[in-house]
Amino acid sequence: MLFFIFFILIFICASLGVLTFTPFAKENRPTLKLGDLGLETTPQWQKQKPKSNPFAFIRNLAHVNKPLVTGNLRLRLIRDLSVAHVDITPEEFLLIKQLFVVLLPVVVIRIIPPEMSLMAIFMSMGLGYILPDMWLRGKIKKVKDDIVKLLPDTVDLLGLCVNAGLDFMMALKWVVEKSAVSVLTSEMNNILQEISVGKQRRDALKDLARKYDLPDLSTFSRTLIQADKMGTSVSEALNILSEDMRMARFRRGEAMAMKAPLKMLGPLLFCIFPVVGILVGGPIFLDFTMNNPLKSLAH
Numbered sequence: 001m002l003f004f005i006f007f008i009l010i011f012i013c014a015s016l017g018v019l020t021f022t023p024f025a026k027e028n029r030p031t032l033k034l035g036d037l038g039l040e041t042t043p044q045w046q047k048q049k050p051k052s053n054p055f056a057f058i059r060n061l062a063h064v065n066k067p068l069v070t071g072n073l074r075l076r077l078i079r080d081l082s083v084a085h086v087d088i089t090p091e092e093f094l095l096i097k098q099l100f101v102v103l104l105p106v107v108v109i110r111i112i113p114p115e116m117s118l119m120a121i122f123m124s125m126g127l128g129y130i131l132p133d134m135w136l137r138g139k140i141k142k143v144k145d146d147i148v149k150l151l152p153d154t155v156d157l158l159g160l161c162v163n164a165g166l167d168f169m170m171a172l173k174w175v176v177e178k179s180a181v182s183v184l185t186s187e188m189n190n191i192l193q194e195i196s197v198g199k200q201r202r203d204a205l206k207d208l209a210r211k212y213d214l215p216d217l218s219t220f221s222r223t224l225i226q227a228d229k230m231g232t233s234v235s236e237a238l239n240i241l242s243e244d245m246r247m248a249r250f251r252r253g254e255a256m257a258m259k260a261p262l263k264m265l266g267p268l269l270f271c272i273f274p275v276v277g278i279l280v281g282g283p284i285f286l287d288f289t290m291n292n293p294l295k296s297l298a299h
Helices: 002-020 056-065 071-083 090-109 114-163 168-178 183-196 201-212 215-230 234-290 293-298
Strands: none
Touching: 056 090, 071 090, 071 114, 071 201, 090 114, 114 168, 114 183, 114 201, 114 215, 114 234, 168 183, 183 201, 201 215, 215 234
């Protein structure tokens, strides 16, 4: 227990030391608002009233970690948080990990017996450090799965709009405005905003594919970039791409169906077969123990 209190004191002293030399003034940079340019590309479902932030103190305290989050670590955290659509900074994410490292041992030490307290403290500290990373990886996986699931339908809608006579940008805007709220429609809306402020379409598509690093999304971006470079028909490219994506989704479904028997083998062996054995063999065993025919043979 004394070791844990000593560790808490060291953590508080180090945090206060870094806090002393950390400036809290936020850097004010000029921002370009699309509304000032007369460009209204944000759909109605994304317009929300600003809310008061009850965690402002935690956001200010996160500036303590600014000297710790630099270089490749900062770039990796920014990319992961952006892909997971988590609206926090790398400093705030590191502060969450530090809070888990400090608070989880406090909870565990009240449950574990005193003779195991030292080992429990070290294990809970390690678990508290990796729990936010596991949660972030789960969020990233869920976002990528949603994109892979929704992409074929989105490509179908784009193809239908282009075949109906709209150009690609108008078709993309129509799909964003009429589709349900999802990660993919949010990214398509970001592409519209970037192109509206002067970014080239091929660069916006490349950045989207590079951000998520998904084969289906890379194929989608590469196909549209090639059609733009070669001057070929976008509708034909979208039709071919839609068919290929649906075949790929069908093959993924077949692969998941073939993995199902292997996944069912464990529950069958350890959960269902023992119960069946008890139901079938239990009465026979009880009858044998109560009316043992070997006793009569012994006499």
